Amino acid sequence: MKHHFFKALITSAVLATGAGTAATAAECIAPANPGGGWDFTCRQIGKIMFDIGAVDQPVQVTNMAGAGGGLAFSHVVNDQNDNADLIIAASSATTTRLAQNAYAGMTADQVRFVGAIGADPGVIVVAKDSPIQNLTDMVDMIKADPSSVAFAGGSAVGGFDHMKPLMILQKADFTDIKSIKYIGVDGGADAITQTVGGFTQAMTGDMSEVVGFVKSGEVRVIAVLTEERVPGFEDIPTAKEQGFDVVAVNWRGLYVPKGISDEKFEEWAGKLQQVADSDEWKAAMEANGLAPFTKVGGDFQSYVDGLIADINTMSKELGVIQ
Structure with a gap:
């Protein structure tokens, strides 16, 4: 029932955005309405990718709000599993909800996490x-x-x-x-x-x-709770410095459909790394209060897997999930 409900909402969301772009143009799905963190991720990263020449056409942004990101996740898994031109905005909220089974039984291993390049x-x-x-x-x-x-x-x-x-x-x-x-x-x-x-x-x-x-x-x-001290707040020690190996940030990043090739996955990881290294992204982070947090490719997937496992275990212990 939930799947059919998601499908109906997806149809209306896509029609509402007029998503009929050229097949060669990349698309970024923001799983929320315009103005939020996921929308910022799609628009800023997509714009910079084009500005620095990482992609040869502007990245098209589709807003697909619903179910705290679950609507977009379902759409990607069920309908876009092999779309190599699709990226989806994600954050710590994405992994928390996946860890707590909030996406109608869907799991993190149904997509591939490309990377994060900034964090609160x-x-x-x-x-x-x-x-x-x-x-x-x-x-x-x-x-x-x-x-x-x-x-x-x-x-x-x-x-x-x-x-x-x-x-x-x-x-x-x-x-x-x-x-x-x-x-x-x-x-x-x-x-x-x-x-x-x-x-x-x-x-x-x-x-x-x-x-x-x-x-x-x-x-x-x-x-x-970062890998290194935060620029501008260098007097504040990290948890790791104090003997507690915890990195917990509200990261801004992307996932892609699971069915794309390893070559395409690495290509998206490379494009994201190019954005992370650009002066344009550094200016965007400063303007929006984000700190450097760059984990791309397999390194980021490992981080996400560990985070989801930890949150799932603690959520069960708290009684948040069964």
Whole structure:
């Protein structure tokens, strides 16, 4: 039933966009309405690919909102499995939903993840006067008394913000994740307010949500969840530096249909790498508050596979999924 529902929605979505472009022009599906993160990914990456000569025609963008990305995913798997001229915008939300079986039973191995070339870094934040100075302090407090540290985040229970501190605790061999207090609120600003006000001991979210509060001195970021320190915030240590090998970012990237050839997959990976290396993409990241995060080809697929496995396991432990 869900499949037929998706098919009906796909038909209307494609008709609405007037998708009848030249066969040789690449298409990028943004699984959301214009204006959001997936739309930004398609339009910026597609434009830069053409501007730098990675493709010889402008990339056509099709907006296909529905089911939190599930409509587009279903369309690609069922109807475009061997379309070598198709790329699809993706982010951390894509992998979280796949890990939690939110796409009507579809799985991540039904497509191929090409790469990510920018990200909003994950952060763990405390109030300016908090006794917690670093991740070790936080983990030690939780191990001594799991109820001593409550987190606020802008995603629902089981969402990506919730998962970030749990990933850190997992690396510290703490397994009783159901005992961790998490309050899901309406966005990062509300989560910061909870922490500044003393209602929670820490906030879990993205760098873009906390920059203003950091600059005003209301909070301290005790860890950024990236491979390397974030440009402009070099005084904030990574979780990896502190002994917790966790990379959790809201990455911006692409997947492609599974049925395309390895040669075509590598070709798309190369084009994405060209964008990542361009001055145009560096300017786009700076203008939109993204940090460098480049994983392309097989390296990125391995990262996605590991992330989905971790989130799936923790989601089951939390009771978010069966």
